[in-house]
Amino acid sequence: MLDGVVRKGEYEWEIPVGFIKGMHVPGRFFLSDVLTHSLEEGAVQQLANVATMPGIIQYSLAMPDIHWGYGFPIGGVAAFDYATGVISPGGVGFDINCGVRLLSTPLRPKDLEKKKEILDKLYDAVPVGVGARSPFRLSDRQLDEMMIKGAAFAVAEGYGVEEDLLHCEEQGRMKEADPTQVSKKARSRGLPQSGTLGAGNHFLEIQVVHEIYDEQAARIFGIEKGQVCLMVHCGSRGLGHQVCTDHLQVLEHAVSKYHIELPDKQLACAPLTSPEGKAYFGGMAAAANYAWANRQIITHQIRSVLSTMCGIAYDETRLVYDVAHNVAKMEEHMIEGTKKKVCVHRKGATRAFGPKCPDVPGDYTHIGQPVIIPGSMGSSSYLLKGTQVAMNRTFGSTCHGAGRVLSRSQAKKKIKGKDVRDTLGKEGIMIKAPHDGAIAEEAPDAYKPSSEVVSVVHNLGLSLLVARLEPLGVIKG
Amino acid sequence: MSFEEREHTADILMHIRAPDIPSLFRDAGNALMKTMYRGTARPKEETSIMITGSSLEQLLHGFLSEILFESEVQNLVICEFEIQIDEGTLIAKLRGEPFNPSVHGGGTEVKGISWHGLSIRQEENEYTCDVLFDV
Numbered sequence: 001m002l003d004g005v006v007r008k009g010e011y012e013w014e015i016p017v018g019f020i021k022g023m024h025v026p027g028r029f030f031l032s033d034v035l036t037h038s039l040e041e042g043a044v045q046q047l048a049n050v051a052t053m054p055g056i057i058q059y060s061l062a063m064p065d066i067h068w069g070y071g072f073p074i075g076g077v078a079a080f081d082y083a084t085g086v087i088s089p090g091g092v093g094f095d096i097n098c099g100v101r102l103l104s105t106p107l108r109p110k111d112l113e114k115k116k117e118i119l120d121k122l123y124d125a126v127p128v129g130v131g132a133r134s135p136f137r138l139s140d141r142q143l144d145e146m147m148i149k150g151a152a153f154a155v156a157e158g159y160g161v162e163e164d165l166l167h168c169e170e171q172g173r174m175k176e177a178d179p180t181q182v183s184k185k186a187r188s189r190g191l192p193q194s195g196t197l198g199a200g201n202h203f204l205e206i207q208v209v210h211e212i213y214d215e216q217a218a219r220i221f222g223i224e225k226g227q228v229c230l231m232v233h234c235g236s237r238g239l240g241h242q243v244c245t246d247h248l249q250v251l252e253h254a255v256s257k258y259h260i261e262l263p264d265k266q267l268a269c270a271p272l273t274s275p276e277g278k279a280y281f282g283g284m285a286a287a288a289n290y291a292w293a294n295r296q297i298i299t300h301q302i303r304s305v306l307s308t309m310c311g312i313a314y315d316e317t318r319l320v321y322d323v324a325h326n327v328a329k330m331e332e333h334m335i336e337g338t339k340k341k342v343c344v345h346r347k348g349a350t351r352a353f354g355p356k357c358p359d360v361p362g363d364y365t366h367i368g369q370p371v372i373i374p375g376s377m378g379s380s381s382y383l384l385k386g387t388q389v390a391m392n393r394t395f396g397s398t399c400h401g402a403g404r405v406l407s408r409s410q411a412k413k414k415i416k417g418k419d420v421r422d423t424l425g426k427e428g429i430m431i432k433a434p435h436d437g438a439i440a441e442e443a444p445d446a447y448k449p450s451s452e453v454v455s456v457v458h459n460l461g462l463s464l465l466v467a468r469l470e471p472l473g474v475i476k477g
Numbered sequence: 478m479s480f481e482e483r484e485h486t487a488d489i490l491m492h493i494r495a496p497d498i499p500s501l502f503r504d505a506g507n508a509l510m511k512t513m514y515r516g517t518a519r520p521k522e523e524t525s526i527m528i529t530g531s532s533l534e535q536l537l538h539g540f541l542s543e544i545l546f547e548s549e550v551q552n553l554v555i556c557e558f559e560i561q562i563d564e565g566t567l568i569a570k571l572r573g574e575p576f577n578p579s580v581h582g583g584g585t586e587v588k589g590i591s592w593h594g595l596s597i598r599q600e601e602n603e604y605t606c607d608v609l610f611d612v
Contacts, residue, residue, distance in 0.1 A: 074487055245589050408612070
């Protein structure tokens with residue numbers, strides 16, 4: 001472990017105040033011994049940097065998928081006091097409301113005799129990769145509605161069923177959305193991209209439930225062993241990316257206006273109560289809503305393909321849940337015995353609200369919020385449930401994925417896309433991607449083992465295992 | 478062209494070196510395009526941009542963000558940059574050709590230009606900078 005970092009428990013490590021100048025609170029991160037080998041100094045530095053931001057409460061936190069990003073580390077979580085704290089695009093990222101949704105079906109693997117054709121149809125129905133354009137044409141008015149209503153806009157347009165909305169974090173809509181804080185540039189990027197997957201680590205995967213760890217929770221989430229599911233990972237596309245870019249410019253000036261000292265320009269921020277802070281939050285929420293609508297439109301496309309190819313009814317493909325893992329939210333948390341309004345930033349971290357918490361859907365309220373942790377391409381994904389431990393210790397947060405260990409260039413040097421395709425093909429996992437380079441970049445060996453990351457949050461009780469899903473077919477963005 | 482990719486676990490970190498500032502900006506633009514697209518493009522179409530900023534870093538960040546925007550919205554693979562910088566204002570002509578998946582496909586989507594570690598340094602006879610692309 002790096003000099004100055006102190007072990008606090010089997011899976012807990014602390015960066016003490018004083019590790020760098022100006023820290024208001026300690027840093028705290030969660031790693032098993034195995035995962036400490038891939039911890040980067042840059043990620044620890046970034047976690048310490050976050051601890052210098054005004055109004056941060058208790059800890060600058062990072063989940064076991066921590067890695068070096070920009071601004072916050074990926075896997076970073078921080079809560080800021082509403083009255084004295086700040087909001088920062090560096091704690092959200094360019095891909096606002098990048099997130100994951102899990103769909104269940106009544107299908108079994110034996111029903112997927114035409115798996116290749118199904119993947120081909122899904123690939124045609126959901127545009128992927130750089131330069132992909134949507135078949136849907138939005139008017140300016142529709143784009144406004146999409147940013148205000150989120151997933152509900154898509155459902156009202158016929159792309160889903162009402163029940164879907166109950167199974168989305170925030171019911172697929174942040175009410176604070178303010179489309180007037182979304183620039184013309186951002187709108188022009190968002191207009192042609194609704195219902196597109198994007199590129200990089202975004203994916204659409206056909207999976208099978210391989211193992212159930214918690215029968216009661218699985219039953220309530222509508223999951224059973226041997227069931228075919230689909231997982232979608234994508235975000236707010238160019239619209240969200242541009243909202244981040246635009247507001248970073250404004251917030252850079254706000255840093256000097258409000259006399260905030262920061263160790264990294266990417267942490268540019270403004271007080272939550274300032275006009276600049278409110279403007280970013282409104283724009284960010286609008287982009288978050290765009291992302292929920294985007295995943296809802298993709299869901300519609302999946303349902304349509306499965307209805308045609310597998311003969312199941314449209315609403316037999318059911319939304320288990322949809323989580324955001326790049327977002328800032330106004331939430332109430334108990335801080336030293338007092339309920340406080342705070343702004344929780346989760347950058348590469350998933351909300352993991354426990355049983356009976358607000359915003360957990362009524363049918364899941366006794367179990368806790370479903371937490372969806374995608375694995376790297378070709379590896380296991382997990383369904384977990386939120387806990388009171390997470391509410392007490394991490395502002396209701398847990399990990400979001402496997403976390404990279406190899407850079408994209410290292411991955412491409414060491415791994416050939418064709419070899420990954422062949423290896424996974426032998427295991428019965430088909431891949432469709434715009435090119436083999438994308439496969440190499442996202443190969444399983446470029447990531448930490450998702451099982452190890454998930455076992456840390458499970459052992460700490462930050463979220464608890466419900467089911468493991470294995471891939472059958474992957475569409476890579 | 479004088480840019481090379483440096484190791485960064487999550488994103489793409491480019492190290493750029495050039496004998497003068499306009500060349501540094503041009504090579505940063507080329508680094509961005511080579512990240513996003515494969516193959517070569519010809520200067521068939523032209524668009525122009527103007528950026529203002531109080532520092533060279535602000536100009537570079539604005540320039541790259543604007544190229545990213547123009548490329549995505551106009552579906553343009555940019556191969557030539559004609560850059561003029563004068564007292565906090567950058568004017569550039571961008572030339573390229575429309576994105577064709579069979580020719581230019583296979584690159585990486587860049588979500589944004591990070592401010593993380595962005596500084597322009599003068600070292601003897603050249604200028605250098607590191608730019609992180611969020612992918």
